[in-house]
Amino acid sequence: MDATAPAAASADEILAIPKEWPERLFTAAGAVEAEWRTLAKRWHPDRNPDDPQAGLVFRHLGDLHREAGRRIDGGVWRTPGSARFEALDGRVFSMRYRRHRSFAIGDLYAGRTNTVFAVERDHADLFENARRTLTALRYADGAMEAEFSRYVPRIVDTFETADRLVMAVASTEDLLLLDDLVAHFGGALEPRAAAWIVSALSNLACWLGWSGLAHGAIAPDTVMVSPRHHSVVLAGGWFHSVPFGAALLPSPEFAVRHGRPAVGPDKRATPRLDLELVRAVGRAALGDPNGTRLLTDPAVPRPMAEWLVLPPADDAFQDYRSWERAREASFGARRFVAMDVDVDAVIRQREEM
Structure with a gap:
């Protein structure tokens, strides 16, 4: 048009x-x-x-x-490829974005240096929960911070418009949403590619477990990945995070469907919640989020398929060790296999659909 x-x-x-x-x-x-x-x-x-x-x-x-x-x-009128937010305090925030996605409580705009979440005011409690959680993340020492802070978003700014609560977090141009990457490859990644994503998320789950925190919304549309570096950032979903034992907040559909086995009748967060979601993300990366075909798919190594469909351990560190055994049995010793992906081209393709 x-x-x-x-x-x-x-x-x-x-x-x-x-x-x-x-x-x-x-x-x-x-x-x-x-x-x-x-x-x-x-x-x-x-x-x-x-x-x-x-x-x-x-x-x-x-x-x-x-x-x-x-x-x-x-104050949030957009033109394709750009967004402009007029804050109540008089500031104007403009950005060029590569990807826009609507999600359950607002909109995501992913640019080269920032990712912006514009949340509807009806969900102010969830927005404040994310802001409070991300500003209070803790690490045992500098080494732990260096290892795990790269997996989580760093808040650049937060402000209010007339009908939105806006959070900008730092990003890099090599990142794209996992579900966009999966879609680019026809709905399923090659198992080796899915494996490094599961490895990174399982490692992150160990830190979340040490922190006593359930993210509660690990999903293909909250995880961003760098094909170049084989790394992940848990960019979204922090609106739903709670300490272990706390009552769960309203959650996205993916988390409700796939996290259900880890949630008891009291609807409180458990250490197993994120471990179930890591498995579901791994299955989704292979094109089978429910795991109904993995065990009979000849392209997926049996140890990997079994790990992804069986229940997790109660402890994230134990679960990570079991994943490492499954990964090694599936692929042997670790080796970096380059992933030839033009991130800009993938994002343009998905944005135009």
Whole structure:
């Protein structure tokens, strides 16, 4: 669709625009009302009695118009590839992003140096929980901090807009969301690639266990990976983290579905919760999040498949040791196998879909 001429857009082009993306239809915040009137007149069912799509298009335009108004009022109007946030304290935060994703409580914008989470105000308690958790992370000494701080996001800024709570965390240009990487490879990674992701997450789970903290939302859309360095960052999901023994907070669907075996009737966080989720992420990386086919998949080494589908140990350190045995039995001694991935190309492909 020609973004400079929304009135010329076809029915299919308009209906293909997600309701949360009015910026893909209207050319600018200041042009919304005029363009809305033109479009509403063009697609009103009374003016198009013979067009079976007119009613659908008109209703969809109404949704896009309402979302546009909400975004303008909230100071978060975007243009594709850029986002601008007007803070209540008068500051303006602008960024060029490579990837935008909506998630259960807001929107994620991933740039080259920052990742931004814009959370709906209805979830202020979860936002504050993430801010409080990330600013209170602890390490036994400098060596532990050097090892594990690279796995977790560092807050750069937090602020409020009229309808969003915004958190910016540091990022690097070699990172992309795990589920984008999996999608790029047709829905399943090669087992060696999935193995280094499981290794990194299992190592991180040891530190979480030492900290007495359940992240509670380890998932393909909260984990970012660096194919170049074979490293991970648990970038998202900290909104749901709680200490062991605390009541669980509302959780994303992936965590609810795959973490259920580790949660008792009292709905409190246990050390096994993240261990179950690491396994689920490993299975998802292999294209089988429920683990129904792994044991019969000839491409997946049997020790790896068994580890991913069997219950975890009660202790993260014991669980990591069992993974190391399964990994070595599956692939032998550790060796770095380069992963030939153009991160920018993958992100562009996913963003355009």
